[in-house]
Amino acid sequence: MSEAYDNWGRTPPPPGGRRAVDGPQADAFPTLRTANGLLPRGNGRSYGDTCLNEAGILVDMRGRNRILSLDLQDGVIEAEAGVLLNEITERIAPHGWFLPVTPGTQFVTLGGAVANDVHGKNHHRRGTFGRWVESFTLVRSDLGALTCSRTENADFFAATIGGMGLTGIITRVRLRLLEVPSLTIRETTHRLSCLDDYFARAAEADEGHEYAVAWIDQLARGPRFGRGHLICGDHAGKGDHTGRTRRPLFTVPFTPPVSPLRGLALKAFNEANFRKLRSEEATRLVPFDGFFYPLDRVGAWNRLYGPHGLQQHQSVVPEQMGRQAVRALMECASAHGQGSFLTVLKRFGDLPSPGVLSFPRRGYTLTLDFPNRGASTLALMTELDRITIEAGGAVNPYKDARMAPDVFAASFPRWRALEAMRDPAIRSDFWSRTALRLDVGVRRFGAAA
Numbered sequence: 001m002s003e004a005y006d007n008w009g010r011t012p013p014p015p016g017g018r019r020a021v022d023g024p025q026a027d028a029f030p031t032l033r034t035a036n037g038l039l040p041r042g043n044g045r046s047y048g049d050t051c052l053n054e055a056g057i058l059v060d061m062r063g064r065n066r067i068l069s070l071d072l073q074d075g076v077i078e079a080e081a082g083v084l085l086n087e088i089t090e091r092i093a094p095h096g097w098f099l100p101v102t103p104g105t106q107f108v109t110l111g112g113a114v115a116n117d118v119h120g121k122n123h124h125r126r127g128t129f130g131r132w133v134e135s136f137t138l139v140r141s142d143l144g145a146l147t148c149s150r151t152e153n154a155d156f157f158a159a160t161i162g163g164m165g166l167t168g169i170i171t172r173v174r175l176r177l178l179e180v181p182s183l184t185i186r187e188t189t190h191r192l193s194c195l196d197d198y199f200a201r202a203a204e205a206d207e208g209h210e211y212a213v214a215w216i217d218q219l220a221r222g223p224r225f226g227r228g229h230l231i232c233g234d235h236a237g238k239g240d241h242t243g244r245t246r247r248p249l250f251t252v253p254f255t256p257p258v259s260p261l262r263g264l265a266l267k268a269f270n271e272a273n274f275r276k277l278r279s280e281e282a283t284r285l286v287p288f289d290g291f292f293y294p295l296d297r298v299g300a301w302n303r304l305y306g307p308h309g310l311q312q313h314q315s316v317v318p319e320q321m322g323r324q325a326v327r328a329l330m331e332c333a334s335a336h337g338q339g340s341f342l343t344v345l346k347r348f349g350d351l352p353s354p355g356v357l358s359f360p361r362r363g364y365t366l367t368l369d370f371p372n373r374g375a376s377t378l379a380l381m382t383e384l385d386r387i388t389i390e391a392g393g394a395v396n397p398y399k400d401a402r403m404a405p406d407v408f409a410a411s412f413p414r415w416r417a418l419e420a421m422r423d424p425a426i427r428s429d430f431w432s433r434t435a436l437r438l439d440v441g442v443r444r445f446g447a448a449a
């Protein structure tokens with residue numbers, strides 16, 4: 001297989017590479033069993049090892065990418081699981097519809113978006129992706145093809161949304177869409193002078209806007225600690241209806257031997273980004289791809305993190321602990337002398353997800369990106385885990401390649417419900433190094449009492 005099947009954090013592949021079969025074979029899944037298990041795979045935009053199974057076989061779903069039907073009256077699309085979100089947008093935008101929830105890249109598959117129950121900049125209004133899923137087909141090695149919805153095979157519906165591919169292979173999905181006046185975004189950016197400034201404005205930004213998120217300069221010190229931009233957006237009354245994505249500005253052609261995203265270069269980038277807003281507040285109309293997917297404008301940008309890849313830490317902490325915990329997380333990164341290239345802060349609302357293991361919950365979510373420097377980065381991440389868990393929060397599994405089993409269990413006390421519904425032929429590296437090390441007393445679905 002010539003393709004590397006990397007994850008986004010670029011974990012080095014095992015000697016001999018990764019093995020994969022094509023998704024069209026997913027219907028034959030019950031006969032595809034292997035000793036080390038299979039794992040459905042989308043477009044590999046997960047940062048960590050939830051999308052890896054180094055000893056087993058990946059089922060590459062990207063070849064199953066047909067749009068099957070589009071109900072323009074009620075705004076419902078049915079598509080195969082391997083279709084990319086940008087392909088859906090192009091199809092629906094001319095008719096006044098958009099994705100109800102979209103992550104920070106549009107190069108993820110529909111199946112991957114369901115399996116990780118992804119969230120976007122409008123979590124406070126629309127909840128997670130899974131809330132918009134009407135039904136899907138799940139192919140299991142033991143039960144064959146199941147239609148799953150809130151009323152049919154409801155246990156599998158709930159376990160599969162946010163179930164990280166472990167309950168079976170999703171082959172097709174019915175998704176409700178969001179009606180919008182245009183895809184163009186009226187964006188208002190406020191300058192944040194410090195971290196407290198963010199906390200003073202976050203709730204109001206959520207109340208007033210469809211989308212709200214903050215970029216934080218994690219390197220600023222003293223009274224400017226936590227300075228940044230609060231970026232709010234709403235669909236403009238008139239604007240783009242094509243949904244077409246612009247070509248990337250450029251693609252990083254190779255992996256540099258040393259990451260340039262460090263030291264003075266990182267400081268200069270943050271300074272320039274902060275200063276590009278010349279007033280306290282600015283409003284403008286922006287194309288949808290620049291607003292939702294700024295990182296997609298540079299192809300293969302993860303190569304900039306150097307040969308050892310990157311580690312992302314995304315935490316969510318309860319609202320009442322937000323100020324202290326977010327400050328402690330950022331101070332911890334500073335104390336370890338590791339600057340995060342991209343630091344994003346957002347407030348999650350309280351709309352519940354139908355998924356059993358969904359990551360978002362009411363509170364503040366902080367995302368930090370670090371070039372992987374080995375032991376020192378791992379030590380920092382362990383500290384970040386500790387602060388998160390002590391604050392009663394959770395660490396995001398699909399951004400992770402190293403959290404300890406007890407951190408996972410504390411983040412997701414209901415993990416046993418997913419293990420009970422896991423397809424016995426499926427395994428991921430993430431699950432093997434977390435849940436399966438904790439696995440005690442789980443009665444598997446269908447097992448005799």
Ligand SMILES: Cc1cc2nc3c(=O)[nH]c(=O)nc-3n(C[C@H](O)[C@H](O)[C@H](O)COP(=O)(O)OP(=O)(O)OC[C@H]3O[C@@H](n4cnc5c(N)ncnc54)[C@H](O)[C@@H]3O)c2cc1C
Pocket residue numbers: 008039040041042043044045046047050051061081082102103104105107108109110111112113115116117118119120163164165166168169170171295296398428
């Ligand atoms: C630049 C960038 C920005 C991002 N921003 C956000 C964000 O704002 N919010 C957010 O929530 N996430 C974000 N992410 C993470 C990304 O959206 C998720 O990891 C997404 O689920 C990746 O989808 P994928 O198709 O690449 O799937 P993969 O990464 O290949 O797989 C993800 C999981 O889905 C499972 N899976 C894939 N296809 C199927 C299938 N057909 N059936 C069953 N299981 C399947 C896999 O087993 C795996 O567990 C971002 C990632 C990047 C690179």
